[in-house]
Amino acid sequence: MVPWGVNALCVLIYMGIFYLVALKQRNNGVADIAWGGGFILMALINLLMSPAIGWRQAAVTLLVMVWGSRLVFHIVRRNRRKPEDFRYRKMRERWGDKAPLRSLTHIFLLQGILMILAGMSIILINRSTPPATWLDAAGFLIAAAGLTVEIAADHQLHRFIRYYKSEDNPIMTRGLWRYSRHPNYFGEAVIWWGLFLMAVNVQGGWAAVISPVLMTVLLRFVSGVPLLEKRYQHMEPYRRYAGRTPIFVPWFPKKG
Numbered sequence: 001m002v003p004w005g006v007n008a009l010c011v012l013i014y015m016g017i018f019y020l021v022a023l024k025q026r027n028n029g030v031a032d033i034a035w036g037g038g039f040i041l042m043a044l045i046n047l048l049m050s051p052a053i054g055w056r057q058a059a060v061t062l063l064v065m066v067w068g069s070r071l072v073f074h075i076v077r078r079n080r081r082k083p084e085d086f087r088y089r090k091m092r093e094r095w096g097d098k099a100p101l102r103s104l105t106h107i108f109l110l111q112g113i114l115m116i117l118a119g120m121s122i123i124l125i126n127r128s129t130p131p132a133t134w135l136d137a138a139g140f141l142i143a144a145a146g147l148t149v150e151i152a153a154d155h156q157l158h159r160f161i162r163y164y165k166s167e168d169n170p171i172m173t174r175g176l177w178r179y180s181r182h183p184n185y186f187g188e189a190v191i192w193w194g195l196f197l198m199a200v201n202v203q204g205g206w207a208a209v210i211s212p213v214l215m216t217v218l219l220r221f222v223s224g225v226p227l228l229e230k231r232y233q234h235m236e237p238y239r240r241y242a243g244r245t246p247i248f249v250p251w252f253p254k255k256g
Contacts, residue, residue, distance in 0.1 A: 036071030143194025149187030
């Protein structure tokens, strides 16, 4: 039986701590740092509460720890010595005097709820130890492939911004970015579909489909792709890039 109350309480305390940090720093961007670490927390909590630890649990926990740790490091490095992210800054300006309360409810508590729902695959897997099947191997390979794509895409973008970006060359269009405008988000979605396959054989595992569906919807239609598309759509080089490059799922670019 999955102790949802324990998971909810731990995530609530965890997000509450980050909310207090955000208040002190007047920077809600710390919520992005909390996101990756929260999944590591859930993986470890449910692993420790499991009656036994099997191959499936160890593999999933390893994947989540690598993904979450890398994501935290990537965001900390990206945001270091920079002002509050433009998305959170606009929210703060729109909320005015109600910003502290709405930051709690609309960012940190909401993100905590989404974290539990998105982490259902991790929670169910780490609380159960049925025998492994071919679905576990397939799911692990798919998740590992998604993680590889995400890491490679972020690394390519970081190098471009650091060494090659200029007024004459403002848009990353090489490497994985030649085949998708958001390959890092695509790779992350693939991770969660792989984890779902690994959850299928555990008790109630099919309910974990909410994890990849929710993460894919968030990345493709809510907080990932749309915000960045809106941010860059005024740039002519980006519009040309968008005209020939798939928005999410990688494919060969159009000619011309």
